[in-house]
Amino acid sequence: MRVVLAEDNALLRDGLTRILVAHGFTILHSVDNAPELEEALADPDAEAAILDVRLPPTLTDEGLRAAIACRAERPGFPVVVLSQWVEHLYARELLADGGGAVGYLLKDRVGDIREFVDAVHRVAGGGTVLDAEVVSAIMARPRARAVDRLSEREREVLGLMAEGRSNAAIAAGLFITPKAVDKHANSIFTKLDLPVAPDDNRRVLAVLAWLEV
């Protein structure tokens, strides 16, 4: 898979390159600032992008903005956004277009190489992978909304879905059978009034409802 990589710290950029290349990715463009990133994202050969939120020139959130702008041009273009910290607000902004294929992860997670590579693949396949820290922040917040109709167990399942876990992984994590996960997932979709659609798509929609996007 041909990816665009944007990271301004040379050490981290090298590390990411090494990990990605070792796992069969082709680094199409490797850039360290926002203007070059914009050019790289315009390349029609790019199949996905892995971006740092904070990039020169202003070192604020140009990576995030570039990702959102790029997805406005190319709906559903897979982006994995990496950051030293995660914000619920940014997760909402990234997911707001409803197209899925979004990853938003702490840079720490790259340390678990298998998980990280897996996350990139899932995002490239249209899935949504949110960092566990965003998920737990949202979990900790009791509110009156559609998601409150879900049972405790269903909310746990939804949280793991938001982290991008497959049904099998969710089953293993919660010590239940994959069949039970299926049942919970269907119940979640029904309670959130989600239209009938391929499972992947419904999972994205469920996560969006949960984020109140």
Place this chain on the structure above:
Amino acid sequence: MAPRPSPLRLTGHALAQVALVVPTVVAAVFVAVGGATALLVVGIPFLLLGLPLLRWIADRHRAMAAVTLGHPVPADRLPDDDRSLPARLAIWGRDPMTWRELAWAFASVTLGFAVSLLVVLLMVCVVTLVLWWYAAPQLMRVRALTDARLLSRGNHELLEERVQVLTETRAETVEDSAAELRRIERDLHDGAQARLVALQMNLGLARDLMDSDPAAARDLLAEASTTTGAALGDIRDVVRGIHPPVLADRGLAGAVQALALDLAVPVTVTGDLPDRPSAPVETAAYFAVLECLANVTKHAEAEHAWVELDRRDDLLVVVVGDDGRGGADPSGGTGLRGVARRLAALDGSVRVSSPEGGPTLVTLEVPCESSSPRTTPSSATG
């Protein structure tokens, strides 16, 4: 500077001043009598009539003096908004300006009255018209200067007060920043630093065991990985406590929105700032809002809270409100006092209105000049 008022207009002032002499006497007598007998309760109605009248008359004279002198003559009274009548009365009694106004009243009905009357007479007596034309501005200027001196604090007094405030806030700021540095040092020492030490030990052990006991080495490496994650988490917390990254990215409005998303109580954020205030103002305002919202979630038992951001000329105004049970005592908690201290260093202020049963409104005001053009996410998404 405003154009000099004409002699005719000044004579109009003089006429008004002459007309106000009797009300001034009445008001001053009411205040004096009321003040003397306030403890016997009977004086209170006198005060309630006399004080507002006296304040109103003094304000009229301030306005006239301001026109004559071409610069404002501020009243600088103690603020008494949103208070009950007895509380207002107590504030008026404490306000040095009340005493100045009383003293002024006596000067005004004697010397001041004589000057104003003279100006009016010079015009009315036709034969003295020429004299009136030249003397009226001079005489009225003397009158205005006297009124301004008595009804407004002088430069010297203002400077003294300013020095006093600056001395206090500087001492507090120095103390606060020292405490802040100590806290950061402690956080790093107990958190990330300790974890990195543990990490290094684990890695050393793992290297030793690599050949003899690969399984144990693998466990140690896994543990080292967990420790690294925890150290990064600690550093993130420290960074958030110093200067939250989202504040740097998005400015005050964006950072408050991000903050609101993570709270247990639903928070509505309204208002947008035309441009970004300077970094110290932004940071102080952010932490002030953080403290207020933390109080809402901890104490208010609120269903809903809101934050209004507004810019009034060179003043940043932030209102944090909630529909909780009210009764918040601004002097009770250390949190709000800390906020007040931090804002005071920037000449800002905190006002709390929290009647029993709510709602609680905390109004933060900080003078500011903008430092950079606005940044909003809409420019990226639009």
